[in-house]
Amino acid sequence: MSKYLLPLAVLVTAAPVMAAPAAVQGNADLAAVQRSIGATETMTAAFSQTDRNGQVLNGTLTLKKPGKIRFQYQKGVPLLIVGDGKALTFVDYSVKQVQRWPIGNSPLGVLLDPSRDISRYARVVPSPNPAVLSVEAYDPKHPEYGRITLVFARRGDAPAGLMLQGWAALDSQGNRTTIRLSDQRFNVPVADSTFRWTDPRRQGRAG
DSSP: OOSSOOTTGGGGTOOOOOOOOOOHHHHHHHHHHHHHHHHOSEEEEEEEEEOTTOOEEEEEEEEETTTEEEEEEOTTOOEEEEEESSEEEEEETTTTEEEEEEGGGSTTHHHHOTTOOGGGTEEEEOOSOTTEEEEEEEOTTOGGGOEEEEEEEEOTTSGGGEEEEEEEEEOTTOOEEEEEEEEEEESOOOOGGGGOOOOHHHHOSOO
């Protein structure tokens, strides 16, 4: 067994969720989030991941629509998460383990599929800071799916005025994983080759 916990576990356990109708302002904010996501064709960023034990891992995130995402962890961490447009693949090179899930079963699909209507399965979380907008996805009928909350900052230089700052995921056991983003860059050229990966069951470690 790997010494690393499955990172971002909620990314591959949650299905699209439903939420109660939002207030007028909440609907407007959800619409703004939808526009921001729709205006983001690619994104690169540095990320910091904190798991339930307080372990912190860093790396780089690359996103390209439709359906492509890569979490490249810091040197010395033998983990990789890649979305190739159809599935999310979790690779642990230390134990030569590969797991795959349909992107459609991941709440991160909202970032990767601009055709999704987030008003159907998300709600705005009230914040005392008007410069911050948080959106939570949760299905009360399926608590085993956990929760995920996307956090945006209102920024005029970001797509549709909203800068994705990160997210927090809470699984059904109450284990929390937090992702914080920095150095975000939007709509920059990203090659499809970025989302290729080496299968450790066949070729060993990735380069």
